[in-house]
Amino acid sequence: MPGSIDRGGLFDAGAAHAWLLAVAEAVEAAGDRLTELDSAIGDGDHGANLRRGFRAVAATMDGPDPETPGELLVKAGMTLISSVGGASGPLYGSAFRAVGKALNTPQPNPGADAGQLAAALTAGLDAVRRLGAAQLGDKTIVDAWAPATDAFTAAADDGGDLARAASAAAAAAEAGALATVPLQAHKGRASYLGERSIGHQDPGATSTALLFRTLADVLGKQ
Amino acid sequence: MKKLINSPDDVVADALAGIAAAHPSLRVDVKARVITRAAQTKVGKVALVSGGGSGHEPLHGGFVGPGMLDAACPGEVFTSPVPGQMLAAALAVDGGAGVVLVVKNYTGDVLNFQMAAELAAEEGVSVETVLVDDDVAVQDSTWTAGRRGTGATLFVEKIAGAAAERGDSLAEVAALGRRVNAASRSFAVALTAVTTPAAGRPGFDLPDDEIEVGVGIHGEPGRSREKIRPAREIVADAVAAILADQPLESGEEVIAMVNGLGGTPLLELYIVFGEVASLLEARGVRIARNLVGDYVTSLDMAGVSITLCRADAELLHLWDAPVNTPGLRWGV
Numbered sequence: 001m002p003g004s005i006d007r008g009g010l011f012d013a014g015a016a017h018a019w020l021l022a023v024a025e026a027v028e029a030a031g032d033r034l035t036e037l038d039s040a041i042g043d044g045d046h047g048a049n050l051r052r053g054f055r056a057v058a059a060t061m062d063g064p065d066p067e068t069p070g071e072l073l074v075k076a077g078m079t080l081i082s083s084v085g086g087a088s089g090p091l092y093g094s095a096f097r098a099v100g101k102a103l104n105t106p107q108p109n110p111g112a113d114a115g116q117l118a119a120a121l122t123a124g125l126d127a128v129r130r131l132g133a134a135q136l137g138d139k140t141i142v143d144a145w146a147p148a149t150d151a152f153t154a155a156a157d158d159g160g161d162l163a164r165a166a167s168a169a170a171a172a173a174e175a176g177a178l179a180t181v182p183l184q185a186h187k188g189r190a191s192y193l194g195e196r197s198i199g200h201q202d203p204g205a206t207s208t209a210l211l212f213r214t215l216a217d218v219l220g221k222q
Numbered sequence: 223m224k225k226l227i228n229s230p231d232d233v234v235a236d237a238l239a240g241i242a243a244a245h246p247s248l249r250v251d252v253k254a255r256v257i258t259r260a261a262q263t264k265v266g267k268v269a270l271v272s273g274g275g276s277g278h279e280p281l282h283g284g285f286v287g288p289g290m291l292d293a294a295c296p297g298e299v300f301t302s303p304v305p306g307q308m309l310a311a312a313l314a315v316d317g318g319a320g321v322v323l324v325v326k327n328y329t330g331d332v333l334n335f336q337m338a339a340e341l342a343a344e345e346g347v348s349v350e351t352v353l354v355d356d357d358v359a360v361q362d363s364t365w366t367a368g369r370r371g372t373g374a375t376l377f378v379e380k381i382a383g384a385a386a387e388r389g390d391s392l393a394e395v396a397a398l399g400r401r402v403n404a405a406s407r408s409f410a411v412a413l414t415a416v417t418t419p420a421a422g423r424p425g426f427d428l429p430d431d432e433i434e435v436g437v438g439i440h441g442e443p444g445r446s447r448e449k450i451r452p453a454r455e456i457v458a459d460a461v462a463a464i465l466a467d468q469p470l471e472s473g474e475e476v477i478a479m480v481n482g483l484g485g486t487p488l489l490e491l492y493i494v495f496g497e498v499a500s501l502l503e504a505r506g507v508r509i510a511r512n513l514v515g516d517y518v519t520s521l522d523m524a525g526v527s528i529t530l531c532r533a534d535a536e537l538l539h540l541w542d543a544p545v546n547t548p549g550l551r552w553g554v
Contacts, residue, residue, distance in 0.1 A: 039425050043300045043440040048420045052298070081337065085275075085301040086330035090337055131333060188329045189442055191367050192360045196443065 009161050010111030011103075015218060016069035017061060020076050022214040024054035030210055037203040041190035046088060046203040053084035053092070068108050070120075073100030087188055088204060091128050091141060098127035114156035114165045121169075122149045132187060139185040139197060144208035148173035162219045170209070170216035177205040223417045223424070230419040234276045234298055241283055245548050248286055255303065256311045257283040258293040263317035268386040268395045269293070271311045272324035272379060274331055275300040277418070277521045278439060281375060284549030290383035291324075291547070299418050299521070300440045302330035308338030312347050320348035320392035322399060324378055326371030327355035328440075350392055352399035354378055356408045356529065358467040359436025359445045370438050373481050373518050373529030374406035377541075380550065384543035398540070402531060407468045409436065409460040410527035413450070414485060416441030416520050435459070439483070439520045439527070453490070457497035460528050465505075470532065472506025477541060479512065479529040484519035486526055491515065494526050502530075511541055517549065 027034075031047030038046035057076045066072055077097030080089055102123035103109050109116065125145045134140040151172035155165035178201065185197035188204070227233050235252055242250035249258045263269050272282045273295030282294035293311035297303035312321045321342065325335045332353070339349045354371035361369075382399035390398065412434040415424035418441070425441040428434055433456070436445030470476065480495040482488070495514045502509055510533055518527065533541070544553030 035421060039421065043442050044418060044421050044425045045298070045301050049298070049301055082304050082306045085297045085304050085334060087302075087328075087333055089302075089304060089330070090333040132329070187367055189367070189438075189440070192370065192438060192442055192444075194361075 009163075010113060011069055011117045011162055011219070012111040013065040013067065013069045013072055016072040017065050018218045019215055020054075020057055020061065020072065022218050023211055024058040026210050026214045027051055027054045027207070030207075034203050034207055037201055037206055040200040041185060041193055041197045042203060043189060045086060046207065049084050049086050049088055050092075050207055053080045053089065056080075056083040068104055068110050069112065070100040070103035070109060073097070073103065076100075087132070088207070091132055091204075094127040094131050095124040095145075099124040114152075114160060114162045117162065118149065118153040118156040118165065121152055125149050134187045137183060138187045139180045139183040139190060139202045139205070140187050141204040141208045143180050143183070143202065144173040144176040144205040144212070147176040148208070148212045163216070166212070166216040166219040170212040173209040173212040177201060177209040180205045223422055225417075225419055225422075227419050230422070233419045234296060237276065237279075238296065241548075247546070248283070248548070251310075254310050255296055255307050256293060256314065257286050257296070258311065258314055259287055263292055263315045265317050266319050266389070267317045268319045268390065268392050269312070269315040269317055269321045270324060270379065270383050270386055270395070271295070271308060271315060271321055272375070273297065273303045273308060273311070273335075274326050274328075275302055275440070278519050280516075280549030281518045282379070285376065285379050285547050287545070287547030288554075289387050289543060289545030289547070290379050290550065299420065302328065302334045305334050305337040305341055308335060309341045309345070312338070312342040312349065313345060316347045320350065322382060322386070322392065322396050323349060323351045324375065324382070324399065325351055325353050326375055327353050327368055328370065329367050331371075348392055350396035352378060352382065352396055352403065354403050356403060356406045357438065358407050358409055358463050359438070372410065372439050373408040373479055373527050374403055374531065376479065376513075376517050376550075377406055377477060377529065377531045378402045380545060381537055381540045383545070384540040387543065402537065405533070405537070406529055406531040407464040408527055408529040409463045410439070410444070410483065410525060411435055411456055411460060412437035412441075412444070412483065412523055412525035414522075414524040416484075416523040418521065434525075436463075437523075437525060439518060441520060441523060453493050454497050457494055457528070458501060461498060461501050464528065464530055468530075468532065470502070470505065470507045470530070475508045475510040475533045475538070476502070477511045477531040477533050477537070478502070478509045479517065480514045481518050481527045481529065482516040483523040483525040483527060484516060485522045485524035486516075488515065491526060494528070498528060510538055
């Protein structure tokens with residue numbers, strides 16, 4: 001696996017590559033659990049959709065990596081948009097695209113430090129919020145992604161390296177996903193259930209926690 | 223759960239191959255997942271494009287043909303199609319007069335069609351979107367994603383399709399589609415849960431003696447869980463829910479659809495229609511036109527949806543206009 005994240009501890013194309021492949025593996029393993037969660041309050045296709053999407057992402061990464069992690073993430077986002085469908089396709093696709101674009105703004109960045117990745121992950125959150133019009137507490141992806149970016153940013157501001165920031169973000173995302181259990185859904189298909197959505201963990205927040213856990217695993221291996 | 227499939231992953235592709243083999247009047251691109259009419263759109267005719275998750279057949283692909291849709295984009299089972307499909311469809315069927323996208327109000331459909339509309343506009347296609355949200359089981363509030371789009375989708379596609387065929391402009395076709403949606407209300411009841419090929423088992427547990435009231439067309443649980451009762455009482459509650467949302471006065475006319483969700487015998491659908499007819503007759507509301515059968519299904523779910531569209535002379539005229547599709551055909 002071409003993970004080359006020990007070059008000064010930066011998030012480079014090799015790290016992005018390793019992250020996306022790790023997400024594909026994690027989604028493959030967790031697909032049934034995601035589908036089960038989605039069956040309770042949605043229509044039971046979240047696991048299958050993400051599997052299809054990240055298989056497609058993995059299939060596009062056979063060639064040599066681009067110069068920057070941003071390009072790789074933008075491409076992954078486009079692949080998700082064009083292969084997943086449902087709400088999670090545009091939402092995760094736009095998120096990855098936004099993270100990738102932010103990493104390469106104002107100029108192409110071959111290796112991001114913790115602060116730069118924190119800003120890019122926040123741009124991803126903004127994209128999800130804008131497209132899905134979801135607020136914190138609506139029982140969506142945002143409930144895991146928002147605390148994760150907060151934790152990532154706080155750790156980076158505190159002088160933490162990528163591994164520490166990602167680890168804090170993963171823990172915060174998992175706590176955020178768990179905290180969706182008592183919430184009533186206000187967005188997406190689960191919102192149709194009203195109060196009956198209470199008592200179930202949100203599948204979108206759960207898959208988001210998976211994204212941040214794999215990021216922490218990959219960045220922790222340096 | 224037994225299914226007549228080859229593999230869960232191939233369900234949509236295999237079904238599209240079958241649709242192509244069965245209906246030479248359609249052009250089916252199995253790879254791009256776009257169904258269009260075999261004949262090119264007439265120059266100057268507004269084109270209608272719809273789409274949504276698979277599993278609702280004959281919606282939408284079965285409604286492609288003269289008098290109704292120009293193209294349909296099937297997604298994975300119960301999963302919205304992706305923007306590239308709608309873009310390809312719009313580019314294929316635009317006759318220069320623009321494209322109306324008919325979208326059922328689900329977050330996934332709305333987001334993917336929104337992206338497609340932006341891409342089509344960038345390619346120079348004029349696009350209008352008609353959002354269908356007729357299901358009264360779900361409250362329309364700022365705190366939910368809004369009402370679901372269900373049975374009225376067929377009404378919108380038929381009537382807007384007829385308007386496009388007679389030469390209405392893009393704005394007129396879209397306005398008519400929105401008018402049909404605004405005049406329509408639906409309510410559904412499920413007797414069994416739905417089983418998707420990927421999951422292989424029912425999406426929720428529904429005991430033998432219970433029904434899901436206000437169920438959606440993706441097997442998503444509905445408003446409440448109740449004991450099974452005689453059809454007369456269940457239909458009375460469903461019609462009451464519709465009328466509570468859109469009262470119908472004595473002397474008004476409706477187009478009424480009693481729609482099977484996929485696993486309901488036609489015999490039972492007629493029982494339901496009989497109850498709907500007598501309830502409306504008692505109120506002095508005339509059923510001017512009707513449909514009874516499986517039109518907007520939810521795979522193998524047993525259950526029924528009732529849709530009432532308040533009709534006027536123009537809507538009835540367009541409803542009666544010729545239509546020639548695999549799923550709906552008259553006047554030809």
